[in-house]
Amino acid sequence: xxxxxxxxxxxxxxxxxxxxxxxxxxxxxxxxxxxxxxxxxxxxxxxxxxxxxxxxxxxxxxxxxxxxxxxxxxxxxxxxxxxxxxxxxxxxxxxxxxxxxxxxxxxxxxxxxxxxxxxxxxxxxxxxxxxxxxxxxxxxxxxxxxxxxxxxxxxxxxxxxxxxxxxxxxxxxxxxxxxxxxxxxxxxxxxxxxxxxxxxxxxxxxxxxxxxxxxxxxxxxxxxxxxxxxxxxxxxxxxxxxxxxxxxxxxxxxxxxxx
Amino acid sequence: xxxxxxxxxxxxxxxxxxxxxxxxxxxxxxxxxxxxxxxxxxxxxxxxxxxxxxxxxxxxxxxxxxxxxxxxxxxxxxxxxxxxxxxxxxxxxxxxxxxxxxxxxxxxxxxxxxxxxxxxxxxxxxxxxxxxxxxxxxxxxxxxxxxxxxxxxxxxxxxxxxxxxxxxxxxxxxxxxxxxxxxxxxxxxxxxxxxxxxxxxxxxxxxxxxxxxxxxxxxxxxxxxxxxxxxxxxxxxxxxxxxxxxxxxxxxxxxxxxxxxxxxxxxxxxxxxxxxxxxxxxxxxxxxxxxxxxxxxxxxx
Ligand SMILES: Nc1ncnc2c1ncn2[C@@H]1O[C@H](COP(=O)(O)OP(=O)(O)OP(=O)(O)O)[C@@H](O)[C@H]1O
Ligand SMILES: [Mg+2]
Numbered sequence: 001x002x003x004x005x006x007x008x009x010x011x012x013x014x015x016x017x018x019x020x021x022x023x024x025x026x027x028x029x030x031x032x033x034x035x036x037x038x039x040x041x042x043x044x045x046x047x048x049x050x051x052x053x054x055x056x057x058x059x060x061x062x063x064x065x066x067x068x069x070x071x072x073x074x075x076x077x078x079x080x081x082x083x084x085x086x087x088x089x090x091x092x093x094x095x096x097x098x099x100x101x102x103x104x105x106x107x108x109x110x111x112x113x114x115x116x117x118x119x120x121x122x123x124x125x126x127x128x129x130x131x132x133x134x135x136x137x138x139x140x141x142x143x144x145x146x147x148x149x150x151x152x153x154x155x156x157x158x159x160x161x162x163x164x165x166x167x168x169x170x171x172x173x174x175x176x177x178x179x180x181x182x183x184x185x186x187x188x189x190x191x192x193x194x195x196x197x198x199x200x201x202x203x204x205x206x207x208x209x210x211x212x213x214x215x216x217x218x219x220x221x222x223x224x225x226x227x228x229x230x231x232x233x234x235x236x237x238x239x240x241x242x243x244x245x246x247x248x249x250x251x252x253x254x255x256x257x258x259x
Numbered sequence: 260x261x262x263x264x265x266x267x268x269x270x271x272x273x274x275x276x277x278x279x280x281x282x283x284x285x286x287x288x289x290x291x292x293x294x295x296x297x298x299x300x301x302x303x304x305x306x307x308x309x310x311x312x313x314x315x316x317x318x319x320x321x322x323x324x325x326x327x328x329x330x331x332x333x334x335x336x337x338x339x340x341x342x343x344x345x346x347x348x349x350x351x352x353x354x355x356x357x358x359x360x361x362x363x364x365x366x367x368x369x370x371x372x373x374x375x376x377x378x379x380x381x382x383x384x385x386x387x388x389x390x391x392x393x394x395x396x397x398x399x400x401x402x403x404x405x406x407x408x409x410x411x412x413x414x415x416x417x418x419x420x421x422x423x424x425x426x427x428x429x430x431x432x433x434x435x436x437x438x439x440x441x442x443x444x445x446x447x448x449x450x451x452x453x454x455x456x457x458x459x460x461x462x463x464x465x466x467x468x469x470x471x472x473x474x475x476x477x478x479x480x481x482x483x484x485x486x487x488x489x490x491x492x493x494x495x496x497x498x499x500x501x502x503x504x505x506x507x508x509x510x511x512x513x514x515x516x517x518x519x520x521x522x523x524x525x526x527x528x529x530x531x532x533x534x535x536x537x538x539x540x541x542x543x544x545x546x547x548x549x550x551x552x553x554x555x556x557x558x559x560x
Binding site for chain 1: 265365436438439441442443445446447448449452456457460463
């Protein structure tokens with residue numbers, strides 16, 4: 001095999017002929033899609049086109065909808081995410097997720113970040129403290145909260161809460177981070193901070209982000225995928241998608257002609 | 260709600276009249292709703308005040324007819340015993356069933372359980388009493404031959420409590436936001452970890468309220484006791500067998516009121532006031548607890 005180089009991105013998640021159903025409704029139709037390691041991949045498309053369904057399929061968050069099922073193949077480092085012997089809990093440890101609305105736990109700031117480690121059985125206070133500090137720093141929140149780690153997470157602003165949720169996800173050292181419209185409930189300044197943060201994180205993590213905001217997709221991502229009615233219309237380098245899309249439907253969407 | 264926000268002066272005459280009428284109706288409804296409570300407290304106090312004293316709470320009934328002297332210590336202790344037995348049965352079973360209904364909400368077994376507990380909620384308490392009698396008490400019955408006893412009554416009351424605790428627990432868990440649960444699952448928490456570490460703590464005041472509702476129900480029951488325990492003027496040493504009956508506040512009121520004795524009627528109403536105040540205090544207690552833990556959770560977590 002060729003030595004890895006930035007010019008040849010390494011596939012992290014590969015999805016082939018992937019379909020998803022909620023009961024009888026088909027939400028995704030035969031999607032073929034690769035997410036590359038240490039790249040930011042953005043997903044855009046009109047409401048209801050299946051972006052969240054796709055994202056949540058990648059860490060098996062949709063398992064909790066009883067009538068949800070998938071067809072086709074989705075692999076993480078070559079291993080089937082929906083393989084019969086796969087423990088979804090382990091997938092979720094490797095593929096973390098941040099949601100649209102900040103959802104901190106009813107716990108202190110410290111305990112929010114420590115939660116993922118605690119459930120893995122980490123008890124040592126010093127280990128926990130180290131990782132909590134590291135994660136809060138990585139989420140660019142440390143300076144704002146270092147003096148009140150034992151305060152309630154609910155006392156933080158919405159933007160801070162969202163960075164706390166990112167810190168919480170980072171603390172379990174995932175390989176992939178899925179972000180489902182992470183900034184849509186935030187003000188422009190908080191949004192800018194989250195976007196900066198993503199640039200910092202991209203050196204170490206594979207990131208996939210759903211966004212309704214096309215400027216945001218253009219600003220932060222390396223690759224962009226356009227979904228429409230449950231199908232993947234086009235995926236390509238972000239600059240290509242926004243300057244010279246191949247599919248006329250993509251062009252219509254990014255120029256605001258529908259959506 | 261929104262209507263009050265609008266500037267009053269722009270309203271048409273029709274809307275003004277309608278608002279006034281609605282306001283008057285609300286006031287009438289409010290008065291009708293609180294009158295019974297005030298009436299209960301007033302009547303019980305007025306009719307029972309002659310018997311009220313601290314020793315009324317701490318002494319056993321005496322004299323002739325029994326109860327004309329002394330107080331209601333037997334009833335207070337007995338009701339407490341019944342609450343403890345009923346809770347020991349119904350809290351673990353009901354909370355477990357509620358958890359199950361919440362977690363496996365769509366399985367056939369869960370649907371059947373839900374239907375069953377709704378049916379049980381509607382079974383009249385006198386029927387619970389008669390069945391409790393055949394199963395727990397009578398020597399010619401099906402099961403335990405415990406006689407009229409605290410254990411027979413406590414378990415019967417416990418079975419009445421189970422569906423209450425079950426349904427309230429399920430509802431309290433449903434009120435925990437989905438996003439909260441998903442946040443933990445996305446961190447690789449197992450179902451069990453989510454339930455134990457997040458869902459139950461978040462739902463705990465709701466679950467507590469459900470248990471309290473069950474306890475209040477137990478406090479107010481007489482029909483099941485008539486068949487499984489009847490009554491005791493003293494404090495029993497056993498909870499089964501021929502001397503196993505316990506006192507009970509509601510039964511005490513019921514029995515005293517049936518006696519042709521003015522003195523006992525006064526005692527009954529004094530006991531009624533005590534029982535009402537206990538219920539109100541318990542209710543306020545749990546509200547305070549819920550409020551306090553919400554405050555605490557907001558501050559700390
Ligand atoms: N739990 C569910 N049960 C049934 N259908 C669902 C469920 N979740 C989503 N769907 C359906 O699947 C389709 C795709 O939904 P999805 O949430 O993935 O869209 P989306 O692109 O994320 O939309 P949005 O931009 O509004 O978040 C929609 O038609 C939606 O109604
Ligand atoms: Mg969505």
